[in-house]
Amino acid sequence: MDKPELKNFTKPESIKDYPVGPSFSGGHLVSVNSGWRTFKPVVALDTCTGCYRCYLVCPDGVIVKTEAGKVAVDYDFCKGCGVCAHECPFDAIEMVKEDLQK
Amino acid sequence: MMHNHKNESVFVSGDEAVALGVRLSRPHVISAYPITPQTIVVERLSEMVEDGSLVARYIHVESEHSAMSAAMGASSVGARAFTATSSQGLLYMAEGLHYASGGRMPIVMMNANRSLALPWSIFGDHRDSMSMLDSGWIQVYVEDAQEALDMTIQAYRIAEDSSVLTPLMINLDGFILTHTYELVEVPPQEEVDSYLPPFSTPNKMSLEDPKSMGFSTSPADNMEFKYQQHKAMMDSREVIKQADKEYAEIFGRSYNGLIDCYQCDNAEYILVTAGSVTGTARVAVDSMRSKGIKAGVLRIRFMRPFPEQEVRNTLAGAASYGVLDKDISFGYEGTMFTNVNSALSGTAHIPRGINFIGGLGGRDISVQDIEEMFEALRLCPAHDYTEYRKNRIRFVNMGVSIHE
Amino acid sequence: MNNKRITVKNMTDKEYFFGHKACAGCGGSLAVRLALKVFGDRTFAALPAGCMSAVGFIYPQMAFLNNAIISTFPGTGSMLSGMRAGLDALGIKDTHVVGFAGDGGTADIGLQALSGAIDREEKIIYICYDNEAYMNTGVQKSSLTPYGARTTTSPAGENLPGSVMHKKNLFEIVAAHDIAYAATASVGYPQDYLNKLSKAALVEGTSYIHIYATCPTGWGTPTETSVSLAKEAVDSGLWYLAEYENGEFTLNRRPKEFFPVKEHLLKQGRFKHLKDSDIRIIEEARDKKWKRMLEHWK
Ligand SMILES: Cc1ncc(C[n+]2csc(CCOP(=O)(O)OP(=O)(O)O)c2C)c(N)n1
Numbered sequence: 001m002d003k004p005e006l007k008n009f010t011k012p013e014s015i016k017d018y019p020v021g022p023s024f025s026g027g028h029l030v031s032v033n034s035g036w037r038t039f040k041p042v043v044a045l046d047t048c049t050g051c052y053r054c055y056l057v058c059p060d061g062v063i064v065k066t067e068a069g070k071v072a073v074d075y076d077f078c079k080g081c082g083v084c085a086h087e088c089p090f091d092a093i094e095m096v097k098e099d100l101q102k
Numbered sequence: 103m104m105h106n107h108k109n110e111s112v113f114v115s116g117d118e119a120v121a122l123g124v125r126l127s128r129p130h131v132i133s134a135y136p137i138t139p140q141t142i143v144v145e146r147l148s149e150m151v152e153d154g155s156l157v158a159r160y161i162h163v164e165s166e167h168s169a170m171s172a173a174m175g176a177s178s179v180g181a182r183a184f185t186a187t188s189s190q191g192l193l194y195m196a197e198g199l200h201y202a203s204g205g206r207m208p209i210v211m212m213n214a215n216r217s218l219a220l221p222w223s224i225f226g227d228h229r230d231s232m233s234m235l236d237s238g239w240i241q242v243y244v245e246d247a248q249e250a251l252d253m254t255i256q257a258y259r260i261a262e263d264s265s266v267l268t269p270l271m272i273n274l275d276g277f278i279l280t281h282t283y284e285l286v287e288v289p290p291q292e293e294v295d296s297y298l299p300p301f302s303t304p305n306k307m308s309l310e311d312p313k314s315m316g317f318s319t320s321p322a323d324n325m326e327f328k329y330q331q332h333k334a335m336m337d338s339r340e341v342i343k344q345a346d347k348e349y350a351e352i353f354g355r356s357y358n359g360l361i362d363c364y365q366c367d368n369a370e371y372i373l374v375t376a377g378s379v380t381g382t383a384r385v386a387v388d389s390m391r392s393k394g395i396k397a398g399v400l401r402i403r404f405m406r407p408f409p410e411q412e413v414r415n416t417l418a419g420a421a422s423y424g425v426l427d428k429d430i431s432f433g434y435e436g437t438m439f440t441n442v443n444s445a446l447s448g449t450a451h452i453p454r455g456i457n458f459i460g461g462l463g464g465r466d467i468s469v470q471d472i473e474e475m476f477e478a479l480r481l482c483p484a485h486d487y488t489e490y491r492k493n494r495i496r497f498v499n500m501g502v503s504i505h506e
Numbered sequence: 507m508n509n510k511r512i513t514v515k516n517m518t519d520k521e522y523f524f525g526h527k528a529c530a531g532c533g534g535s536l537a538v539r540l541a542l543k544v545f546g547d548r549t550f551a552a553l554p555a556g557c558m559s560a561v562g563f564i565y566p567q568m569a570f571l572n573n574a575i576i577s578t579f580p581g582t583g584s585m586l587s588g589m590r591a592g593l594d595a596l597g598i599k600d601t602h603v604v605g606f607a608g609d610g611g612t613a614d615i616g617l618q619a620l621s622g623a624i625d626r627e628e629k630i631i632y633i634c635y636d637n638e639a640y641m642n643t644g645v646q647k648s649s650l651t652p653y654g655a656r657t658t659t660s661p662a663g664e665n666l667p668g669s670v671m672h673k674k675n676l677f678e679i680v681a682a683h684d685i686a687y688a689a690t691a692s693v694g695y696p697q698d699y700l701n702k703l704s705k706a707a708l709v710e711g712t713s714y715i716h717i718y719a720t721c722p723t724g725w726g727t728p729t730e731t732s733v734s735l736a737k738e739a740v741d742s743g744l745w746y747l748a749e750y751e752n753g754e755f756t757l758n759r760r761p762k763e764f765f766p767v768k769e770h771l772l773k774q775g776r777f778k779h780l781k782d783s784d785i786r787i788i789e790e791a792r793d794k795k796w797k798r799m800l801e802h803w804k
């Protein structure tokens with residue numbers, strides 16, 4: 001996976017530790033998006049052909065190509081929009097209701 | 103005329119002096135849109151780029167908003183940028199003014215002070231720049247073409263200082279300065295190079311360390327950035343003085359930092375001015391002094407950061423002071439007057455002040471007008487308070503009677 | 507920067523627009539994501555006020571991996587010009603200077619700056635993600651809002667069918683500058699978009715891509731249909747895939763038969779109120795446009 005990692009961020013205690021003007025390191029992630037989901041995409045690896053249509057059309061770029069030539073989902077950042085499942089030509093992705101208890 | 107050799111003296115207008123100062127400062131990018139009386143600056147700069155004496159990109163933008171926007175684009179990648187405008191153009195880039203200062207982009211801009219429509223007028227007053235006083239730009243008002251050139255070079259030194267990183271606006275009175283020819287000394291390039299280091303800032307995009315710039319904040323963080331802006335502006339006061347001092351050491355010309363006083367020691371009546379009218383005021387001071395009246399003139403060079411302490415120290419001992427504003431905040435008073443009064447507040451003895459509103463839309467201000475101001479300053483301490491307050495704001499040199 | 511055709515198989519695994527806070531299923535964010543995967547590390551981007559800047563730069567969460575800046579709302583084109591001039595003056599080579607602006611930021615308030623930038627023939631790439639309204643401020647009508655669309659400032663009611671104006675013909679306005687390269691695209695045809703991005707990356711002068719970008723939040727559409735709906739818009743003839751190069755227009759896709767407009771529109775909350783008479787107006791406008799395109803374009 002080639003994307004920025006989640007960082008621990010605490011609000012600076014001193015004004016000196018603030019950036020000079022609104023300028024900051026790119027790719028600086030401090031929060032995930034998983035809480036946005038009510039459904040999550042689950043890939044059926046036996047049905048998946050590795051066509052990567054889902055990878056192409058995911059607006060959030062959270063689908064990863066695996067070494068086995070299939071795909072996996074980065075659930076930290078998947079918003080559960082369902083585009084991947086809707087677009088998969090082989091119906092290999094199912095949108096499964098999140099267990100809200102968890 | 104525009105080619106400078108070592109220690110050359112040239113006979114140029116204020117606009118041309120700025121152009122020479124810009125060339126000596128080696129900007130990477132110039133983006134500007136024409137407006138009278140700024141046009142000569144951009145025409146000369148275009149010629150310098152054409153003839154190769156200035157190696158810079160000249161962007162022919164389609165508006166002043168774009169002029170500022172392009173300057174910010176250049177600054178965001180670490181390039182030194184220059185622009186120039188006036189009046190309606192300054193207002194048209196208003197969004198960009200706040201944006202550049204908030205973005206801590208040390209852009210330098212020349213503003214040819216000109217009246218604001220309506221009614222239309224191409225002639226000078228300070229209503230354009232004064233209306234942008236809160237935009238977070240350092241504002242300097244120069245008195246002649248030499249100072250215009252010198253301040254252009256100093257402007258980059260001040261704006262780009264790591265403790266400042268704030269854009270700077272150099273104000274020249276439209277026509278009176280922009281179009282009047284004077285003998286101006288042009289410093290040699292090598293010496294300017296030793297005075298003004300190449301632009302470097304932490305606040306720029308880079309391939310090694312990609313940046314997200316101009317971001318948004320929640321209420322939990324916004325004030326911190328605004329505080330930093332304020333602190334940088336306050337800290338710039340020392341930087342301005344240091345820049346002036348070092349400039350004097352190398353080039354032999356000093357402008358005394360934030361204010362410039364004439365005959366203010368022991369003066370009883372002090373007139374506060376900005377820009378080119380100061381020359382006239384000095385003549386009036388000499389004439390008053392020859393009559394035994396202790397007059398003086400305090401020229402405000404920097405409106406932001408405001409020379410609060412200098413103004414207070416200078417005016418505190420006076421019997422009365424006047425502030426000559428080429429500006430008015432309708433419904434109150436001149437902006438300089440408000441600022442001067444605020445600097446004096448809380449001092450043990452506050453002299454009486456009178457606000458002279460003059461020069462709007464290019465109206466003349468003569469030596470005699472200023473002598474009359476000093477006369478008024480002499481009389482005002484004796485007036486009873488109600489009388490004084492009634493006549494605190496006075497329009498100078500009205501063409502008609504305003505007593506209806 | 508390479509010449510080969512970029513596809514989903516060979517595109518970089520690197521994600522440059524990641525962890526952003528766009529709504530689930532946002533077509534605009536897909537447009538930005540794919541573009542940056544084509545342009546790569548040496549990209550300097552400017553985004554005006556609008557959804558994509560609002561969701562990508564929320565201190566301290568910064569979603570762009572490459573250099574990026576929020577421009578003023580009207581000033582994308584001019585800020586790009588300044589960035590290009592600055593990079594060139596500093597000798598920073600092999601870079602892409604790219605703008606991503608919404609329909610409002612492009613066709614309305616940013617048109618002057620865009621026109622200036624194209625006129626100067628600078629090497630910049632301008633991408634308009636067209637979600638057909640001012641989304642970031644709560645779905646107000648822009649000049650790219652289509653006829654009959656309900657927005658918060660073009661409400662549909664007894665007297666009006668939503669927007670009574672048709673989309674401004676921005677693609678041809680841009681082309682009229684005799685720009686080096688311009689194209690229309692749709693997030694419903696991602697490979698076509700990738701092809702056009704790759705082309706834009708190689709163009710020496712200015713290039714412009716106008717991509718139709720679904721907005722489930724503003725359009726009242728299910729999040730999962732963001733790609734299929736954008737494809738359908740092309741198939742129904744309400745949007746089109748075209749290019750402008752060397753003074754000539756080319757149609758990249760000529761549907762033999764249009765997907766039914768009514769069926770397409772009624773899937774969207776913003777068009778739910780349309781009467782058959784309104785749909786006829788929309789079809790007539792479409793047919794007029796297609797007649798012209800088929801006659802004059804390659
Ligand atoms: C000068 C100015 N006017 C108005 C705004 C308010 N504004 C911010 S974003 C926006 C809507 C942007 O619409 P669009 O360009 O279509 O992008 P979208 O939000 O749809 O992605 C508006 C009106 C502004 N930021 N600046």
Ligand code: SF4
Pocket residue numbers: 043047048049050051052053054055070071087088089090091092093
């Ligand atoms: S679209 Fe379906 S088949 Fe293709 S890679 Fe994704 S899950 Fe596998």
Ligand code: SF4
Pocket residue numbers: 041057058059060061062063073077078079080081082083084085531
């Ligand atoms: S549900 Fe949406 S965000 Fe999640 S992987 Fe699928 S397309 Fe991407």
Ligand code: SF4
Pocket residue numbers: 527528529530531532533534535557561637641642720721722723724
């Ligand atoms: S409102 Fe529309 S364009 Fe904006 S982030 Fe949400 S889906 Fe995307």
Ligand SMILES: [Mg+2]
Pocket residue numbers: 608609610635636637638639640641
């Ligand atoms: Mg929009």
